[in-house]
Amino acid sequence: MTAINQVTDLDVRDGIAILTLNSPPVNALSGPVRDGLHKGVKQAIDDPAVKAIVLVCAGRTFIAGADITELGSGGPQGASLTDVQDMMEGSSKPIVAAIHGTALGGGLEVALCCHYRVGVASAQFGLPEVKLGLLPGAGGTQRLPRIVGAEMALEMMGIGDPIGAVKALEVGLISEIVDGDLTAGGVAFAKKLLAEKRPLVRVRDNDARVAPARGKPEIFAAFRKAHERKNRGFLAPEYNIRCVEAAVNLPFEEGLAVEAKLFRELLQGPQSAAQRYMFFAERQAAKIPDVPADTPLIPVNKAGVIGAGTMGGGITMNFVNAGIPVTLVETSQEALDRGLKVIRGNYENTARKGKITQADVEARMGLIKPALDMQALADADMVIEAVYENMDLKKDIFQKLDAICKPGAILASNTSALDINAIAAVTKRPEYVVGTHFFSPANVMKLVEVVRGGKTAKNVIATAMAMSKRIGKIGVLSGVCYGFIGNRMLFARTTQSNRIILEGAAPARVDKVLTDFGFPMGPFAMSDLAGIDVGWNPKTSKGETLRDRLCEAGRRGQKTNAGYYDYKPGDRTPVANEDVVKMIREFAASKQIRQRDVSDEEILQRCLFPMVNEGAKILSEGIAIRASDIDTVWVHGYGWPVYRGGPMHWANSIGLDKIVARMREFAKDDAAFWTPAPLLEELAAKGGGFK
Numbered sequence: 001m002t003a004i005n006q007v008t009d010l011d012v013r014d015g016i017a018i019l020t021l022n023s024p025p026v027n028a029l030s031g032p033v034r035d036g037l038h039k040g041v042k043q044a045i046d047d048p049a050v051k052a053i054v055l056v057c058a059g060r061t062f063i064a065g066a067d068i069t070e071l072g073s074g075g076p077q078g079a080s081l082t083d084v085q086d087m088m089e090g091s092s093k094p095i096v097a098a099i100h101g102t103a104l105g106g107g108l109e110v111a112l113c114c115h116y117r118v119g120v121a122s123a124q125f126g127l128p129e130v131k132l133g134l135l136p137g138a139g140g141t142q143r144l145p146r147i148v149g150a151e152m153a154l155e156m157m158g159i160g161d162p163i164g165a166v167k168a169l170e171v172g173l174i175s176e177i178v179d180g181d182l183t184a185g186g187v188a189f190a191k192k193l194l195a196e197k198r199p200l201v202r203v204r205d206n207d208a209r210v211a212p213a214r215g216k217p218e219i220f221a222a223f224r225k226a227h228e229r230k231n232r233g234f235l236a237p238e239y240n241i242r243c244v245e246a247a248v249n250l251p252f253e254e255g256l257a258v259e260a261k262l263f264r265e266l267l268q269g270p271q272s273a274a275q276r277y278m279f280f281a282e283r284q285a286a287k288i289p290d291v292p293a294d295t296p297l298i299p300v301n302k303a304g305v306i307g308a309g310t311m312g313g314g315i316t317m318n319f320v321n322a323g324i325p326v327t328l329v330e331t332s333q334e335a336l337d338r339g340l341k342v343i344r345g346n347y348e349n350t351a352r353k354g355k356i357t358q359a360d361v362e363a364r365m366g367l368i369k370p371a372l373d374m375q376a377l378a379d380a381d382m383v384i385e386a387v388y389e390n391m392d393l394k395k396d397i398f399q400k401l402d403a404i405c406k407p408g409a410i411l412a413s414n415t416s417a418l419d420i421n422a423i424a425a426v427t428k429r430p431e432y433v434v435g436t437h438f439f440s441p442a443n444v445m446k447l448v449e450v451v452r453g454g455k456t457a458k459n460v461i462a463t464a465m466a467m468s469k470r471i472g473k474i475g476v477l478s479g480v481c482y483g484f485i486g487n488r489m490l491f492a493r494t495t496q497s498n499r500i501i502l503e504g505a506a507p508a509r510v511d512k513v514l515t516d517f518g519f520p521m522g523p524f525a526m527s528d529l530a531g532i533d534v535g536w537n538p539k540t541s542k543g544e545t546l547r548d549r550l551c552e553a554g555r556r557g558q559k560t561n562a563g564y565y566d567y568k569p570g571d572r573t574p575v576a577n578e579d580v581v582k583m584i585r586e587f588a589a590s591k592q593i594r595q596r597d598v599s600d601e602e603i604l605q606r607c608l609f610p611m612v613n614e615g616a617k618i619l620s621e622g623i624a625i626r627a628s629d630i631d632t633v634w635v636h637g638y639g640w641p642v643y644r645g646g647p648m649h650w651a652n653s654i655g656l657d658k659i660v661a662r663m664r665e666f667a668k669d670d671a672a673f674w675t676p677a678p679l680l681e682e683l684a685a686k687g688g689g690f691k
């Protein structure tokens with residue numbers, strides 16, 4: 001065995017050179033890995049004793065991708081990836097990539113420059129760059145279609161999900177699935193190649209797989225159409241598609257040039273920068289400075305959920321999906337049945353789409369233990385309360401839970417805004433009380449705000465964060481304040497959006513500005529979805545607010561098929577209504593609010609700058625640990641477009657000084673609302689940004 005460098009070994013056995021990369025944790029294509037590959041392959045080619053080369057990786061995976069810390073930093077050091085690939089592809093001796101773990105991105109692009117690929121049954125293969133706002137920029141866009149064909153390449157690059165070994169074998173990406181020892185299997189395969197005198201297959205020369213799609217633009221049109229909604233606003237999916245088109249329609253070298261141009265554009269553009277920032281932001285969120293990573297966790301093997309409504313049902317599904325049984329408590333059999341019916345309906349929908357089997361549906365329903373008595377929660381390790389947003393009710397429930405639940409059980413509340421400390425104070429175990437604020441629909445949205453009360457114990461925080469991860473969510477820690485991180489910022493936006501419609505912009509116009517920005521829905525469509533009457537009381541309503549008037553007119557949102565918009569029964573598409581616009585105008589006149597033309601730019605600034613300002617307050621009060629946590633909350637809880645990187649990242653990209661200057665202009669009309677937060681002002685004055 002010869003050490004090529006600190007991460008590469010070369011071992012020649014019986015005419016076969018085994019080149020082993022060992023760069024933990026994932027053999028990413030760092031400078032030393034590229035150098036090792038380059039030198040190692042060259043040495044094997046130059047060695048007359050070597051007849052074939054097997055590339056294999058130590059540790060848990062084949063090369064799992066580029067070293068994304070190199071992107072956007074000082075640039076790559078060491079041998080270029082292109083040099084490495086040219087040498088491998090041009091080698092006069094066959095190279096076999098022997099793959100385990102995940103051959104992703106740059107890893108697969110290296111494997112595509114080998115003449116053959118084999119893998120273990122658990123191996124995964126993919127070009128996920130699109131998820132970081134990029135495209136595979138090392139020839140992958142031109143080589144992959146030349147093996148798997150245009151349609152499969154569109155799926156793999158345009159969506160970015162990996163495929164397994166069986167699929168990879170079926171589409172020709174690998175030649176064999178290896179049982180047992182991978183290196184031995186790779187060597188045996190190489191010997192077979194030599195014995196059978198099989199040709200050196202250079203993927204770049206393989207026109208046969210792309211030829212069938214040539215002159216068939218409908219293939220690409222269909223793919224674009226199928227993913228139109230999900231890809232709205234994103235550049236990278238379209239650029240990946242264009243690269244596959246180039247692979248189909250152009251000679252290899254010209255296709256490479258298209259790839260290089262589009263890759264550069266994405267790499268240097270704001271979208272990928274934002275998406276890469278979010279990639280790190282999401283991971284960073286798990287780190288809590290005073291709660292060490294090795295804090296002991298409280299084992300959670302049985303969960304309880306109180307309330308089988310909109311949120312309780314979704315939360316129950318999250319636990320059950322992770323295999324954790326849930327006792328679900330309601331006040332009446334009717335409410336319980338209704339909640340269970342919704343859960344079953346959701347699972348059956350998923351089964352109809354083929355994502356789970358009917359047996360899975362039954363198994364998951366079987367993990368739910370319905371109950372009408374909170375006593376059934378006595379042996380739960382963690383209980384999440386999701387009853388109406390009412391402090392007295394929540395206090396009553398927590399007092400009962402405290403008496404019923406075993407010592408050491410975590411008592412969590414899904415409250416959207418209420419004071420976790422006040423809830424904890426009614427129990428004798430405030431250190432076991434925590435907020436776990438899920439977002440609607442709770443079985444879909446990725447965010448959980450873990451709300452840390454003044455007395456919440458560190459192991460309870462650590463467990464709530466770990467539990468979020470275990471059920472497939474991203475936990476972000478928030479301190480206690482009204483609305484926590486997300487809703488507190490939402491309230492700031494709502495104040496302005498409500499004001500803007502009184503000044504003359506119709507709800508549909510405000511919503512359009514925000515959906516054009518990239519939100520899945522605007523504030524008024526969102527109000528209709530949530531219900532305009534949440535917190536509204538018909539007994540005390542006197543038509544004093546626009547909301548009073550809408551609710552009094554029976555316009556309570558989607559559930560009444562009328563809110564700011566009209567809805568056809570069973571259809572969630574908002575339809576603008578002139579009567580509502582008139583109602584707004586009349587209400588504004590009654591309050592002496594002057595109507596004028598509010599520009600789109602002003603709408604956007606007045607909706608989003610207050611969020612940035614509130615975010616600055618949230619940061620300086622220590623409610624959020626870091627600006628990137630705020631961004632994670634908004635991207636994963638509210639659909640802030642990930643390609644704009646969350647409100648704080650977005651604010652940095654605009655320039656805090658510009659935001660402050662504009663806020664000062666708005667302050668002429670409403671100083672109390674628009675006064676910049678001290679932190680925002682300070683950073684703007686220094687010419688800095690949120691870190």
Ligand SMILES: NC(=O)c1ccc[n+]([C@@H]2O[C@H](COP(=O)([O-])OP(=O)(O)OC[C@H]3O[C@@H](n4cnc5c(N)ncnc54)[C@H](O)[C@@H]3O)[C@@H](O)[C@H]2O)c1
Nearest residue numbers: 307308309310311312330331335386387388389415416440
């Ligand atoms: N809906 C949302 O978008 C959303 C988002 C995040 C957080 N939340 C919060 O989640 C909580 C629940 O909201 P929701 O929208 O699911 O409400 P919901 O009205 O859909 O469901 C509440 C359920 O709680 C049940 N319930 C009431 N008192 C109970 C008791 N004593 N014991 C057992 N069950 C009881 C009710 O029968 C009802 O089924 C609230 O605190 C809300 O602020 C809601």
